[in-house]
Amino acid sequence: MIQRIYIDTSVVGGFFDDEFKEPTQQLFKRLEDNEVKFIISDLLELELIQAPKHVNELLLNYPTDRFERIELTEEIMNLADRYIIEKVVGRTSLEDCRHIALATVNRVDVLASWNFKHIVNLDRIKGYNSVNLRLGYPTIEIRTPQELVRYGD
Numbered sequence: 001m002i003q004r005i006y007i008d009t010s011v012v013g014g015f016f017d018d019e020f021k022e023p024t025q026q027l028f029k030r031l032e033d034n035e036v037k038f039i040i041s042d043l044l045e046l047e048l049i050q051a052p053k054h055v056n057e058l059l060l061n062y063p064t065d066r067f068e069r070i071e072l073t074e075e076i077m078n079l080a081d082r083y084i085i086e087k088v089v090g091r092t093s094l095e096d097c098r099h100i101a102l103a104t105v106n107r108v109d110v111l112a113s114w115n116f117k118h119i120v121n122l123d124r125i126k127g128y129n130s131v132n133l134r135l136g137y138p139t140i141e142i143r144t145p146q147e148l149v150r151y152g153d
Helices: 010-015 022-030 044-046 074-087 091-104 122-134
Strands: 004-008 036-041 067-070 109-112
Touching: 004 091, 010 022, 010 044, 022 036, 036 091, 044 091, 044 109, 074 091, 074 122, 091 109, 091 122
Parallel strands: 004 036, 004 109, 036 067
Antiparallel strands: none
């Protein structure tokens, strides 16, 4: 079964960033080899509009059947608001919360991000999952692209 990986904007940008390029490009190679499917959202697409052209157009280099597109809904926005109400993060992290909620409600296998401050952070992950469990949602796996690369047998 192909792993469904939700990617946020930091992963797309990481493809070109010297610090994150190698593992990010290896993750995209897994996409190219049809080992994984990227779950992308209308929120990601909206954020990419503000990115440099080469970042904005990266996903166009891959076949559309390698992606599953999901959209923000009222349920997702309510869950994201709940993360803030529960003080997992502050109000300025609303977009990050929406990425978490998009991935949670759509039951992805893992969310990939390079955002260490608000997303790939053990205390934050515990907070998101605590809210998820109390509200009847599954826990969410959150990892960096480096943790999703295959290193052989």
